[in-house]
Amino acid sequence: MQRDFSELEQEAKNAIKTAQTPKELEAVLRLYTGKEGKITREIQAIPTLAVSERAEAGSALNTAKIQIAKAYAERQDELKQRAQKESGAEEFLDVTAPGKKIEYGSLHPLTLVQRVCGEIFGSMGFSIAQGPEIETEWYNFDALNIPADHPARDMWDTFWLKSEEAKSQRPKTKNPRFLLRTHTSPVQIRYLETHTPPVRIIAPGRVFRYEATDANHQINFYQLEGLVVDKDISVANFSAIIQEFFKRFFGFPVTVRLRPSYFPFTEPSFEVDMTCVVCKGKGCASCSHSGWLEIMGAGMVHPRVFNATGVDPAKWQGFAFGIGLDRLAMMKYKINDIRLLYEGDLRFLRQF
Amino acid sequence: MLFSYALLKTFVSDLPSPEKVRDLLVMRAFEVESIEKRGKDTVLDVKILPQRGDCAGHKGLARELSVILEKPAAKEKQRIFAATRGGLIPLRVQLSSKSVLRYSALVVRGSAMRESPAWMQAYLQTLGTRAINGIVDLTNYIMAELGQPLHAFDYDKIRDSSMLVRESKQGEEVLLLDDTTARLPEGTLVIEDGKKASVRRLVDLAGIKGGKLSAIDARTKNIIFQAAVFKAEVIYKTKKSLNYTTQAADIYARGIDPEGTIPALERVQELLKECGGGTVTQRIDIYPKKETPRKIRVPSDMPERYLGARIPLQKSKAILSRFGCKVAGTKLLTVQIPTWRKDISLPQDIVEEIGRIHGYENIQARMPVLPLQCPESNEELEKAEDMRDALREAGFSETIGYSFIGKKDAADFGYSQGKKDALVELQNPYSEEYFYLRPGLTENILKVAAANARNTKRDIRIFELGKTFAKEITVKVVESRSLSGLVAGANAFFLAKGAIQHLFARLRIAEKIWYDVSGEENHMFTEKGGTARIKAGSRNIGIIGRVLPSLIDSYKFQTPVAIFSIDAQALAALETRGISCKQIPRFPAVYRDIAVLVPLETAVADIEKEIQNSAGPLLSELEIFDIYRGKGIPEGKKNIAFHLAYQSPDRTLSANEAESLQRKIAQSLEKHSDWSIRI
Numbered sequence A: 001m002q003r004d005f006s007e008l009e010q011e012a013k014n015a016i017k018t019a020q021t022p023k024e025l026e027a028v029l030r031l032y033t034g035k036e037g038k039i040t041r042e043i044q045a046i047p048t049l050a051v052s053e054r055a056e057a058g059s060a061l062n063t064a065k066i067q068i069a070k071a072y073a074e075r076q077d078e079l080k081q082r083a084q085k086e087s088g089a090e091e092f093l094d095v096t097a098p099g100k101k102i103e104y105g106s107l108h109p110l111t112l113v114q115r116v117c118g119e120i121f122g123s124m125g126f127s128i129a130q131g132p133e134i135e136t137e138w139y140n141f142d143a144l145n146i147p148a149d150h151p152a153r154d155m156w157d158t159f160w161l162k163s164e165e166a167k168s169q170r171p172k173t174k175n176p177r178f179l180l181r182t183h184t185s186p187v188q189i190r191y192l193e194t195h196t197p198p199v200r201i202i203a204p205g206r207v208f209r210y211e212a213t214d215a216n217h218q219i220n221f222y223q224l225e226g227l228v229v230d231k232d233i234s235v236a237n238f239s240a241i242i243q244e245f246f247k248r249f250f251g252f253p254v255t256v257r258l259r260p261s262y263f264p265f266t267e268p269s270f271e272v273d274m275t276c277v278v279c280k281g282k283g284c285a286s287c288s289h290s291g292w293l294e295i296m297g298a299g300m301v302h303p304r305v306f307n308a309t310g311v312d313p314a315k316w317q318g319f320a321f322g323i324g325l326d327r328l329a330m331m332k333y334k335i336n337d338i339r340l341l342y343e344g345d346l347r348f349l350r351q352f
Numbered sequence B: 001m002l003f004s005y006a007l008l009k010t011f012v013s014d015l016p017s018p019e020k021v022r023d024l025l026v027m028r029a030f031e032v033e034s035i036e037k038r039g040k041d042t043v044l045d046v047k048i049l050p051q052r053g054d055c056a057g058h059k060g061l062a063r064e065l066s067v068i069l070e071k072p073a074a075k076e077k078q079r080i081f082a083a084t085r086g087g088l089i090p091l092r093v094q095l096s097s098k099s100v101l102r103y104s105a106l107v108v109r110g111s112a113m114r115e116s117p118a119w120m121q122a123y124l125q126t127l128g129t130r131a132i133n134g135i136v137d138l139t140n141y142i143m144a145e146l147g148q149p150l151h152a153f154d155y156d157k158i159r160d161s162s163m164l165v166r167e168s169k170q171g172e173e174v175l176l177l178d179d180t181t182a183r184l185p186e187g188t189l190v191i192e193d194g195k196k197a198s199v200r201r202l203v204d205l206a207g208i209k210g211g212k213l214s215a216i217d218a219r220t221k222n223i224i225f226q227a228a229v230f231k232a233e234v235i236y237k238t239k240k241s242l243n244y245t246t247q248a249a250d251i252y253a254r255g256i257d258p259e260g261t262i263p264a265l266e267r268v269q270e271l272l273k274e275c276g277g278g279t280v281t282q283r284i285d286i287y288p289k290k291e292t293p294r295k296i297r298v299p300s301d302m303p304e305r306y307l308g309a310r311i312p313l314q315k316s317k318a319i320l321s322r323f324g325c326k327v328a329g330t331k332l333l334t335v336q337i338p339t340w341r342k343d344i345s346l347p348q349d350i351v352e353e354i355g356r357i358h359g360y361e362n363i364q365a366r367m368p369v370l371p372l373q374c375p376e377s378n379e380e381l382e383k384a385e386d387m388r389d390a391l392r393e394a395g396f397s398e399t400i401g402y403s404f405i406g407k408k409d410a411a412d413f414g415y416s417q418g419k420k421d422a423l424v425e426l427q428n429p430y431s432e433e434y435f436y437l438r439p440g441l442t443e444n445i446l447k448v449a450a451a452n453a454r455n456t457k458r459d460i461r462i463f464e465l466g467k468t469f470a471k472e473i474t475v476k477v478v479e480s481r482s483l484s485g486l487v488a489g490a491n492a493f494f495l496a497k498g499a500i501q502h503l504f505a506r507l508r509i510a511e512k513i514w515y516d517v518s519g520e521e522n523h524m525f526t527e528k529g530g531t532a533r534i535k536a537g538s539r540n541i542g543i544i545g546r547v548l549p550s551l552i553d554s555y556k557f558q559t560p561v562a563i564f565s566i567d568a569q570a571l572a573a574l575e576t577r578g579i580s581c582k583q584i585p586r587f588p589a590v591y592r593d594i595a596v597l598v599p600l601e602t603a604v605a606d607i608e609k610e611i612q613n614s615a616g617p618l619l620s621e622l623e624i625f626d627i628y629r630g631k632g633i634p635e636g637k638k639n640i641a642f643h644l645a646y647q648s649p650d651r652t653l654s655a656n657e658a659e660s661l662q663r664k665i666a667q668s669l670e671k672h673s674d675w676s677i678r679i
């Protein structure tokens, strides 16, 4: 004989709905699904049924039990809310009132950009190296194949430290004059002096130029140097790595284009253009309608740089590059004046 | 450097449009700053790279364009170069300096001063050079055309028809064409006339500017045309030390081909009749060491290995021979470089020539195949980032300032009183405002905060982490990493202190830090009574304090201001980066409060120390939750309330045990006669 449990289920649900206190509700639940409950007893009786009926009865009873538990939970919430209302604890919750203010500071955009660069290059196996801001003439110029009395020196307007200061720490062998480094390239020399290739580094840091300041120029700013030295590193590899970097940094498929240039410490040397971030290469006012932005200088490490650091240029080759981090930050965050980066105006800084 | 499109066209057959020329130059050789129509001509402003002296004239740039346009190298036109002797005493030229690589000249008799031809004036006008007279225009035009500087002397003004090119002695003076007098350093190239010492004069600042004493003028009839080549470094050094330059000096400083003097003088002779005429009576050519073409060996696979692109050997060879190189060999190439390419001296230079003419855009980007290699960690940098994160969490905004402080700042902050020596000075400071290297970060941070205070009514919380510079007693310049912060607001000091406490907690060094108030010295930025030295063990690592009222006034702050300044390197050295977990206590703590009424000037640190000492190891937490003075508290006193927790690692403490500890603490606190317990 087919047993119908839906009536029993309905009876239980009605009892739950009409329970007026949590205590009453508990009693109702016990009456149906407790140890001695009506549903419990039916479940215990399943083995006495004909074999053919057992499965169906089991499944029906189980469904009833679940439905009862659900009704119980709903009623429990209703009773709780009613109790709260009656006690007056939550008379009116104005959900439109502001939450408690969390005081949180901000990091400088140049810090953020350096972190992003570190992560992207780090994911390609680059370590981060650093060097001093006060450099010797030797590290900043001579070792980078920029001898004194060479017109190439004119490419860097240099702050020199007052000479009495320099004299006293004049090392015998290397050029003794002190200056504020004009680029991060001396880190290449310092790193190659102390490490054996293969080498894969970036070196972010502050650099100095004695030049007129305006919306795009500052007497101190930030650069990121890159250096890869290995057996078989080519211009094609440089393009691929830097393209990947820009793609991740700006978040859209960037292509780079190399043009001939001249730097004493690279040969061949390039000027690197990238797809304009404003128009994505279609041409706009920012890129003089060319679709390209000039972004950095790069080249294959000059054999004289290797010679200066005791690396054999017949065995090793590689590329080096230098990017302006201020420019990257300005492009990424749409900052229109470099001075904002150094003036400390919180109305600007709090946006980061 | 300005180039006339029309003049370039005279050297290259089928030269494409000026815009196309620009595009080719940009992608294959040089940047083009501008392109502009001037009359019928178009002028291109080309940024000739500093190592390319060979492109300083139209002929040279045209040669470059021919290579790019895949035209064969042009053959040098041979001209007749003859002198008809007589009429003038032969000029005697002597060289006493090795820096004269070649000295060539023509002596012309009977020239008539007149204007240059219209076509020449038109070119000069396009190139922005003022037309002066036939002779000057001729030298200027040929310099523009061939890139070889020329100079014209009035033959009759040269005493004894005798010239000596020598190096100057320190302090010698020469009167220049523009009526200025140049006082020379040692080793500058000059030309002296006269045979006897008593009549000798300096008549020319060689390679840079002509001298007044030998200048041509309206009555000049006999002329010396000089086409010389001087050592680039010497000319560069002179123009730097005199801080003076001319177009000729700029060309010389790049380095040019000594083989170019004779073609330039031949051109003078060719054009002379249009510019005043005359007869060439003498040719002079002193060439101490003939320039021989350099030979460079290049492995034939080197261009491909460097560039990472397939370039057939045939193509490489073709490019090089268009440049005027002679190429031999197959596996190991021997490349003979034309004398005008002084910049090519290494195999890598050859790679560059092949690469750029092949076109860098034709090199496909390709990732290198390198062993998987984890980057080295950079602890110094990572720890600096930890500090930044901690202060940001504490509600601070990071600023980045200039590495300089002003002359006035130095005085304002009291560096002038004996401390100025500690400031690092520059040989060439940018301005009074950026005069010394910053000795700390506080100077700039105060200024930044003051500027912000004008824009906001909210609390200001800023910090900077960066390099600072000092001169030590040994006069050695020391560069170190500092961390400074500032709070301006009603509760400035405790906000600042809270921030550094958070910082120390984040770096897991809180228990190593204590605040020393025993010092009697004055501080540069903070009140004597409102300053603590931040110490780790016996080592000073920084300072925190309330900013001096005089500074608050001068910077017009409307609220109290507090600053801290910490040696970031010392902080990094203290930082503990590993986490080692402690067991969660198995037995519950017993919580009690205690309040003590003390005189206002009592340091809470002293009370804490007393409590800790008397309670012993079962005291697991001690926290001040209230410092109160005012209503209900006697004048001159403050009430300090603590939360305490007692806990044992191996049993549950009873209420009785807690009470007895409370009594023990109370007794020991009350040993201080002016402290009283208010439980």
Ligand SMILES: [Zn+2]
Pocket: A276, A277, A278, A279, A280, A281, A282, A283, A284, A285, A286, A287, A288, A289, A291, A292
């Ligand atoms: Zn664009």
